[in-house]
Amino acid sequence: MSKNTLTITDNRTDKTYELPITNDTINAMELRQIKVNPEDFGMLSYDPAFKNTASTKSTITYIDGGKGILRYRGYPIEQLAEKGNFLEVAYLLIFGELPNEQQYAEWKHEITHHTFVHENIKNLMEAFRYDSHPMGMFIATVAAMSTFYPEARDIFDEEARLKQIHRLIAKVPTIAAFSYRHTRGLPYVYPDNDLSYTGNFLSMLDRMTQLKYEPNPVLERALDVLFILHADHEQNCGTSAMRVIGSSHTDPYTAMAGAAAALYGPLHGGANEAVLRMLLEIGDLKNVPAFVKGVKNRERLLMGFGHRVYKNYDPRATLVKNIADQVFEVTGKNPLLDIALELERIAREDEFFVERNLYPNVDFYSGIIYQAMRFPVSMFPVLFAIPRTVGWLAQWIEMLEDKEQKIARPRQVYLGSDSRDFVAMNDRK
Numbered sequence: 001m002s003k004n005t006l007t008i009t010d011n012r013t014d015k016t017y018e019l020p021i022t023n024d025t026i027n028a029m030e031l032r033q034i035k036v037n038p039e040d041f042g043m044l045s046y047d048p049a050f051k052n053t054a055s056t057k058s059t060i061t062y063i064d065g066g067k068g069i070l071r072y073r074g075y076p077i078e079q080l081a082e083k084g085n086f087l088e089v090a091y092l093l094i095f096g097e098l099p100n101e102q103q104y105a106e107w108k109h110e111i112t113h114h115t116f117v118h119e120n121i122k123n124l125m126e127a128f129r130y131d132s133h134p135m136g137m138f139i140a141t142v143a144a145m146s147t148f149y150p151e152a153r154d155i156f157d158e159e160a161r162l163k164q165i166h167r168l169i170a171k172v173p174t175i176a177a178f179s180y181r182h183t184r185g186l187p188y189v190y191p192d193n194d195l196s197y198t199g200n201f202l203s204m205l206d207r208m209t210q211l212k213y214e215p216n217p218v219l220e221r222a223l224d225v226l227f228i229l230h231a232d233h234e235q236n237c238g239t240s241a242m243r244v245i246g247s248s249h250t251d252p253y254t255a256m257a258g259a260a261a262a263l264y265g266p267l268h269g270g271a272n273e274a275v276l277r278m279l280l281e282i283g284d285l286k287n288v289p290a291f292v293k294g295v296k297n298r299e300r301l302l303m304g305f306g307h308r309v310y311k312n313y314d315p316r317a318t319l320v321k322n323i324a325d326q327v328f329e330v331t332g333k334n335p336l337l338d339i340a341l342e343l344e345r346i347a348r349e350d351e352f353f354v355e356r357n358l359y360p361n362v363d364f365y366s367g368i369i370y371q372a373m374r375f376p377v378s379m380f381p382v383l384f385a386i387p388r389t390v391g392w393l394a395q396w397i398e399m400l401e402d403k404e405q406k407i408a409r410p411r412q413v414y415l416g417s418d419s420r421d422f423v424a425m426n427d428r429k
């Protein structure tokens with residue numbers, strides 16, 4: 001009869017250990033019983049970049065990277081993007097179920113009525129240099145928000161926690177829009193609570209002298225769908241940062257500033273910015289083959305390609321490509337699209353990319369849409385951080401409520417000097 005266990009033989013000692021298998025995993029702590037002698041610390045697993053380590057059990061997001069499947073709380077991303085709106089998906093991610101009519105109305109009311117920021121936050125943002133990167137402003141301002149809401153430190157008080165969740169989801173578009181207006185030297189636009197989540201965001205970005213701003217419905221919906229697609233993606237770099245920082249029981253604003261900082265990097269949420277810079281650098285269809293040659297010679301990365309989890313087409317990339325067509329009908333086609341399509345065509349046929357399962361990820365086409373919508377490239381990571389706020393918060397609550405979680409603290413394999421005596425300055429070489 002087959003058993004749900006793993007048998008390990010330590011050839012150093014000829015001892016055999018039988019470890020239980022639960023949910024197709026072994027508990028890494030079980031390895032510690034494997035010792036050469038009683039003083040031995042016990043076996044550790046070595047896993048730089050956590051390539052094969054599950055850091056948590058989760059019920060939020062499911063990805064099958066081989067098949068290109070993404071689901072939030074069991075719902076396929078394609079259905080959520082087609083039939084849902086961002087705020088109901090946010091509710092789903094935070095609370096686990098889609099809201100009924102009354103729950104949705106209350107949720108929408110709470111989010112809509114927390115969109116304003118304290119005037120001092122506005123003043124604080126005004127102090128940034130005129131050419132500050134909006135993502136740097138965003139990260140710093142989210143961190144600063146913790147000083148405005150000291151009760152946020154009460155992370156085990158469910159009511160206080162919910163209040164910070166409302167505030168964060170409601171205020172991130174405001175902070176994002178202020179950071180954009182700041183880099184443009186334009187006056188900040190206060191939220192308009194009559195508009196939808198993305199409609200209000202567009203208003204805070206664009207509004208000039210209009211008495212009433214009317215967002216373009218196609219762009220409003222396109223942004224809403226893009227927000228749905230970016231809302232969560234299980235234990236990626238930024239989300240892991242949120243959980244690790246949150247595991248020390250810091251407040252959600254400070255933890256989220258750390259998560260956003262992780263997202264900022266070009267290998268993660270900064271990739272859509274990097275894709276656009278890459279496409280601009282290629283500049284013309286005729287330069288694509290030479291660029292691809294450089295990638296294959298390992299001089300460059302093909303930004304927007306490859307993913308730690310997806311070894312198939314990123315399902316979000318397919319959906320983003322569809323949105324592009326709708327957006328271009330309003331904005332006119334982005335000429336960079338042809339370069340992107342040609343890069344994808346070559347990469348999909350070329351052995352180098354095929355062998356390595358390198359497919360476009362969500363960021364390959366999102367930047368082209370954002371640029372067509374006239375967002376500056378530096379705003380791209382900020383546009384990622386707004387919806388990801390929801391995922392970070394959902395994962396943060398799950399971490400806090402998980403009795404198996406403790407402060408995150410990995411081990412290391414020490415390979416440095418053995419103990420040695422201090423050498424006086426004059427005696428050093």
Ligand code: ACO
Nearest residue numbers: 266267268269271295301302303304305306307308356361
């Ligand atoms: N261009 C060229 N080669 C690549 C690329 C790329 N974009 N991505 C991976 N490879 C190659 C690697 O060099 C490696 O080749 P080798 O086995 O011959 O050495 C192989 O493919 C496997 O790649 P890894 O680096 O091991 O994959 P990993 O899972 O560590 O990295 C990552 C994933 C960081 C996303 C990587 O694919 C990458 O840098 N992509 C470009 C940046 C990007 O688009 N990031 C956005 C990710 S999506 C997101 O965060 C929202």
